Amino acid sequence: MTPTLRRFWKYWLLAAVVMALFVRLGVWQLHRKAEKEALFAQVQAQIDARKAQPLAVAFAPDRMQAFDWAVGSCLLDGRHVVMLDNQLNDGQPGIRAFAPCAVDASGRSVMLDFGWYPLGPNRIMPKPLLPAQLEVQGLLMPPPSGGLVADQVQKGNGVTVVTRIDARSLKQALGNTPVAPRVMRLDPALKVGGKRDFHVFPTTMPPEKHFAYAVQWFAMAAAIFVITLLLSLRARKK
Template identity: 80%
Template sequence: MTSTLRRFWKYWLLAAVVIALFVRLGVWQLHRKAEKEALFAQVQAQVDARKSQPLSLAFTRDRMQDFDWAEGRCALEGRHAILLDNQLNEGRAGVRAFAPCAIDDTGRSVMIDFGWYPLAANRTMPRPILPTALDVRGVLMPPPSGGLVADQVQKGSGVTVVTRIDAQSLKQALGNTPVAPRVLRLDPALKVGGLRDFHVFPSTMPPEKHFAYAVQWFAMAAAILIITVLLSLRAKKP
């Protein structure tokens, strides 16, 4: 009987480690939920206030991770489209179309998010119809992610497919044009481009999903605890 209990304490130690891990993962998911809710609230506050800022604010380094409502007029030189690949919308595969828009005579450009376009089954890339100049308004926000630009899909096709949006890499791909570290998510009310909204993370899980995963981790921790207690009680029986 004593040897059985001694052996079972090892299982208690293992269970404690697993339970602690599951609880930690659940707490992390709750933190991620709170972070995303805070970001959504910040964006919604800008959308509700619509306090107009100049597009040049996109170049302000100390606001790279912030959200600001901006308005202005810019020129789409060459109307070259940057297509961000691997973008889902309600489970459908597609791309998000961006284009560099010159905001002043110095050639500085802000990447304008023209929205989501579906992909055909053969992965033929869409050709967004973009104007030569546009009065824009929307939310300045960090790009979806940072990384390297992929190769062009077709020479002279007028589009470049990328897996991530990165200011330095885009600067090289666009002929050394200075590109702002933030992008402008166009107001969905503007009749241009594809499907748009002000969702901060269009291709990642919403806060509700993080909460659901947290509940699952806590439930698994509780299940391990209950199973360990039941086995321990059974081991004590003569």
């Protein structure tokens, strides 16, 4: 074997390591695609079936990351309106309005998502008009992701502005009211609040994107193989 060919064994070893890395990344993207598809299917199944659960199921510790359709009657205190800051809708900045809904006599509350509101440059927070009592139905879900700003709580003008919906911090902000770890995205059919839909993953990469990235990683691995093969064949001819 000539020195040139011996040297190319080192190149093949390096190429094999790089190709293995690219293939691994591609397989990981395919796994993420499957996970997203299963998650989206779970949410859609709950919306389609609308198998009613009581509001109290929002407190179930084994369902903190699950999605459940729930219905019930609750009492709202219009003095406690929570605004989740840094929420985009079609590229427009705004907030999502939440309010605690007392589900039983003990005062345990579920945060109701009343929808998205635009926010102007003056950052004057809207004050949604909320009924004292409301028959609700909607999707219990983990809280939406916050913005890029660090966690903070601000009060003023009758509202509490937060950058993350967190049960522990909200309990203190709302006067030690026990708050469920999940929130309820109200059914868009209810004529109350701001702009709402059941697109519960607005910032989540869709499965199609994961598949596209997987194809790119596999294509890069194939390109490394072809380039190394051509270079080694050229060296052998010489």
